[in-house]
Amino acid sequence: MRIRNAISAAVFVATTAVGTITAVCGPAQADWAPFRKCTSFDQSGFKGDVCVDRIGLGPQEFLGLGHIQAFPSNCATFRVDVVDPDGTAVHSVNNIPCATGMVGTARYLAELHVNGRAYARLVSFDSAGKTLLSVNSEIIVSPFDNH
CATH class of the missing domain: 2.60.40.10 (Immunoglobulins)
Incomplete structure (x- = not known):
């Protein structure tokens, strides 16, 4: 059970990090339009x-x-x-x-x-x-x- 909880927690942290990076990087790319x-x-x-x-x-x-x-x-x-x-x-x-x-x-x-x-x-x-x-x-x- 501890292993399953640790894996679930790791997946949640990784998913949150990817979502945060996408949210931070997405608009910056859209604002750069030469x-x-x-x-x-x-x-x-x-x-x-x-x-x-x-x-x-x-x-x-x-x-x-x-x-x-x-x-x-x-x-x-x-x-x-x-x-x-x-x-x-x-x-x-x-x-x-x-x-x-x-x-x-x-x-x-x-x-x-x-x-x-x-x-x-x-x-x-x-x-x-x-x-x-x-x-x-x-x-x-x-x-x-x-x-």
């Missing part, structure tokens, strides 16, 4: 993409980033912005030295400010601070945006 909008560019010696990602089904996080394949010799720095649809940069990563590969990630946890919509802007400057390039991604929309 979506991406990118715009490619090939102009004035610059070549690459600027992208905006939207992550989450509850609170929205927007990420702005660039992927650079080529840039002209007078390029000194890049800036990456996450931009509200009205054109206001809500978060930026500045003074990224010109290089190929991924260029910074501007992160913005959206609240009502971006109304569930945003885009990314990649800007390049020469050593004097003159703008050489400004490229916007497409606007990405929250699944809960009614606009």
Whole structure:
């Protein structure tokens, strides 16, 4: 009888643990839902993409980033912005030295400010601070945006 009670208790504990793990892990997986909008560019010696990602089904996080394949010799720095649809940069990563590969990630946890919509802007400057390039991604929309 003791063995049967011990086995029953062990099965109950194991079943409860699996149920708890499923309950804890299930929603976290559902909240991680990335979506991406990118715009490619090939102009004035610059070549690459600027992208905006939207992550989450509850609170929205927007990420702005660039992927650079080529840039002209007078390029000194890049800036990456996450931009509200009205054109206001809500978060930026500045003074990224010109290089190929991924260029910074501007992160913005959206609240009502971006109304569930945003885009990314990649800007390049020469050593004097003159703008050489400004490229916007497409606007990405929250699944809960009614606009």
